[in-house]
Amino acid sequence: MRLTFWGTRGSIGVPGPDTVVYGGNTTCLGIETCDETIILDAGTGIRGLGVELARSMPVTCSIFISHTHWDHIQGLPFFVPLFVPGNTIKICGTFDPVNNKDLREVLAAQMDYNYFPVRSAELAADISYLTLREGQTVDCGSAQVTPVIMNHPVISFGYKVSCGGKSVFFTGDHEDYANIYEPGDPFYEEYETIILQKRAQIAGSIRGVDVLVSDCQYTEEEYPSKAGWGHSTPSMAVALAQAAGVKRLFLTHHEPTRPDAAMALFHAQIVERFKETGIEIDMAREGLSVEI
Amino acid sequence: MPDQDKNTNAERLLPLVEKIPAFSQSVSRVLSLASDINCSPKVLVEVVSGDPVLTMKILRLVNSAYFGLPNKITSVHQALVNLGLNTLKHTALSLAMLGVLPRKNDAGLDIDALWLHSLAVGLAARRLAQAKGVPKAESEDYFVAGLLHDVGKLVYASYEPARFARALETAALDQVDLTVPERAELGATHAEVGALLAERWGLAEPLRLALAGHHAPSDETPAMLTDVVFVANQVVKRKNLGFSGNPALTPMPAGVRERLTLTAEAVGAALEELPLELQNARVILQL
Numbered sequence A: 001m002r003l004t005f006w007g008t009r010g011s012i013g014v015p016g017p018d019t020v021v022y023g024g025n026t027t028c029l030g031i032e033t034c035d036e037t038i039i040l041d042a043g044t045g046i047r048g049l050g051v052e053l054a055r056s057m058p059v060t061c062s063i064f065i066s067h068t069h070w071d072h073i074q075g076l077p078f079f080v081p082l083f084v085p086g087n088t089i090k091i092c093g094t095f096d097p098v099n100n101k102d103l104r105e106v107l108a109a110q111m112d113y114n115y116f117p118v119r120s121a122e123l124a125a126d127i128s129y130l131t132l133r134e135g136q137t138v139d140c141g142s143a144q145v146t147p148v149i150m151n152h153p154v155i156s157f158g159y160k161v162s163c164g165g166k167s168v169f170f171t172g173d174h175e176d177y178a179n180i181y182e183p184g185d186p187f188y189e190e191y192e193t194i195i196l197q198k199r200a201q202i203a204g205s206i207r208g209v210d211v212l213v214s215d216c217q218y219t220e221e222e223y224p225s226k227a228g229w230g231h232s233t234p235s236m237a238v239a240l241a242q243a244a245g246v247k248r249l250f251l252t253h254h255e256p257t258r259p260d261a262a263m264a265l266f267h268a269q270i271v272e273r274f275k276e277t278g279i280e281i282d283m284a285r286e287g288l289s290v291e292i
Numbered sequence B: 001m002p003d004q005d006k007n008t009n010a011e012r013l014l015p016l017v018e019k020i021p022a023f024s025q026s027v028s029r030v031l032s033l034a035s036d037i038n039c040s041p042k043v044l045v046e047v048v049s050g051d052p053v054l055t056m057k058i059l060r061l062v063n064s065a066y067f068g069l070p071n072k073i074t075s076v077h078q079a080l081v082n083l084g085l086n087t088l089k090h091t092a093l094s095l096a097m098l099g100v101l102p103r104k105n106d107a108g109l110d111i112d113a114l115w116l117h118s119l120a121v122g123l124a125a126r127r128l129a130q131a132k133g134v135p136k137a138e139s140e141d142y143f144v145a146g147l148l149h150d151v152g153k154l155v156y157a158s159y160e161p162a163r164f165a166r167a168l169e170t171a172a173l174d175q176v177d178l179t180v181p182e183r184a185e186l187g188a189t190h191a192e193v194g195a196l197l198a199e200r201w202g203l204a205e206p207l208r209l210a211l212a213g214h215h216a217p218s219d220e221t222p223a224m225l226t227d228v229v230f231v232a233n234q235v236v237k238r239k240n241l242g243f244s245g246n247p248a249l250t251p252m253p254a255g256v257r258e259r260l261t262l263t264a265e266a267v268g269a270a271l272e273e274l275p276l277e278l279q280n281a282r283v284i285l286q287l
Helices: A046-056 A103-109 A188-206 A234-244 A260-273 B003-019 B025-034 B041-049 B052-062 B076-099 B111-131 B136-148 B151-159 B161-174 B179-186 B190-200 B205-213 B224-238 B254-260 B264-270 B274-286
Strands: A002-007 A028-032 A037-040 A060-064 A088-093 A126-131 A138-140 A143-149 A157-163 A166-170 A211-215 A248-252 A280-283 A289-291
Touching: A002 A046, A028 A046, A037 A046, A037 A157, A060 A138, A060 A143, A088 A103, A088 A138, A103 A126, A143 A188, A157 A188, A188 A234, A188 B076, A211 A234, A234 A248, A234 A260, A260 A280, B003 B151, B003 B190, B025 B041, B025 B052, B025 B076, B025 B136, B041 B052, B041 B076, B052 B076, B076 B136, B076 B274, B111 B136, B111 B151, B111 B224, B111 B264, B111 B274, B136 B205, B136 B224, B151 B161, B151 B190, B161 B179, B179 B190, B190 B205, B205 B224, B224 B254
Parallel strands: A037 A060, A060 A088, A088 A126, A166 A211, A211 A248, A248 A280
Antiparallel strands: A002 A028, A002 A289, A028 A037, A138 A143, A143 A157, A157 A166
16 A cells, blocks of 8 residues: 655645745545545645546545544645545544534535535536444445544544555554543552553554554653643654554654744654664655655 | 513513423533533543533433443443543433423424424524534534424423314414414413413523514524524424424515525525424434
8 A cells, every 4th residue: 555645734724935845735645545545634735635636537435534623624625536526525523522523414515505616516526425333334435444533622533544554554543542631540550451451442543554543743852831722742653553563654643833844843853762772753745755 | 562562471481481490500511512622631521520410311312322332331431531522522412402401391392203393493593503614612512502493382282182182283273373362372482482481491592582582583683593593493493303382384585595695495495304304313312
């Protein structure tokens, strides 16, 4: 399978001279298996992927949405294959227990006429929507995709994609769990145990993959003022890779205010700091394509 | 209505309202936490855990097919780690509000249908509030107001079943607004009784006003919450989602139309998916 980063930025697209190396488009990963294209998230990066796919129509592909915050769905209305009859596109993602909305409705909202000139009802491809529950494996040609609930302010899925003995896990937006109690509080230990169980469940879902792609929006220094926002630091991403025994780690969902020069420095510091772990750590860069 | 009649009614109705159990402290606290954007997870857990019935209902819901989690959730702490603060907060709020009211009566009122109607109005009010740009945390108040708008009917059905049964029958036979036979049979409308109950429960003033005014929003003291619940109630009735016991539809008063500035098309668009949402949310009624 081949993994390509079409969008690597978190929160908002930041095209410009300062982001040409690491990329300015928001989250989108493309995975080519032997018989299908699997797309993880539909940030603005999905536009380029759509143009690429449109060269050889009809297209059959599956799009898995980690969660429906803008930076993970905003490119969808510009995904060309959606507009062409004969293409078959499956869109899968989380449910929303707070608003009781399913995926189709949430995605249709961004194509409301107030925001976009084409209504979702007018999309000409054969589109199906699938609202997933944790652990529900979806077959995409010869590949399987399985969602895991991660830690973000809304229900957000990480996805494991397996095909032909190779596999990759993408965390989507994720922050490590924090104990809500102080040490010494009577509930501290109980809460800690539950966190350990949840961490173990996630690590268990990732274990054995060839590549882990993890959220790593913040530096350790930035994190304290962003705790609870649902994003990871290098130490969280590396701890996850270690817990799951993964040897190759790509960091993504780059902080939009971090220009290329600062990204390169951030990367170098991470590589130096975690060299003892034996994990190959790379920064996701828009356009980077990796054979797994 | 002359002031003297008003007092007589209030005097007559108060003992009725007082029969309804007081809001438990945990429910009041969940209600205030729900609209608190800085709600501390620790406090929410403390409040929920302190109420065994609420805890049990939450665990039943998060373990239901609706959430479809592969691992069994056995504590509020575990629900928080697995589903996050927002989901837990919303679940607690929905279940707490539903838990305070009686589910049976002798007035022949179909309580399940009324609950479905109330839930639909709650969901619709929240959607309309969001369409009006009300911030997310605040839109929970619209959900609560919609959910509780007909609570006065439950007071009547539980404690004045014979008279209320006659009012329901008259409304059905004559196809008139239920508030008319209510006033004739019981001396006050379910909206007025609901407002008294809101007062007894110490609910916020805008919520009390919304319950009081949901059939006739006031032009003198206009409030968006009341206007939105009015519209939500009428749309839900028109869509036949559940049944409130009231066969009549009230046309939109000019004041509400002017204040809300929502076209029929915008209302339609905001509520297009309501039946589907209601279908998804029904699970909370079964608990």
